Amino acid sequence: MIDIKGLGNNAKLIEEMASDIGTTGNKLFPFYMKEAVLEGYMFIGTSMLAFTSGAIMLFFCITKADWCIGNLHAVLSLISLVIIGSAFIVFFSGIKRAISKILNPCLFAIQSVILDARLLGKS
Secondary structure (H helix, E strand, O other), X not given: OOOOHHHOHHHHHHHHHHHHHOOOHHHHHHHHHHHHHHHHHHHHHHHHHXXXXXXXXXXXXXXXXXXXXXXXXXXXXXXXXXXXXHHHHHHHHHHHHHHHHHHOHHHHHHHHHXXXXXXXXXX
């Protein structure tokens, strides 16, 4: 069980939100922490999935491509290069935040609580 008393004003927001759904802040806050960790792993997983699918598509299409006449495999090879490039850009732009969510979920949980409290009109 996590003690939310050390969170200052955020503890009050958590308690208000928790009372709205009929629970306590000590039971609600761990869900926010788990959500932050899952978001970090999901980002890494989907980035790797996009990269590997693009690489597999590139490998199979480049072996069958006839670059002189520009058949479908040549076009798919170019599309797969765009997928791989996009996956690299997205991965390297968000990997720091994803690792931070995994290693320090408390910070991102507090940020999520503040955002949710604003959306609910509690702040």
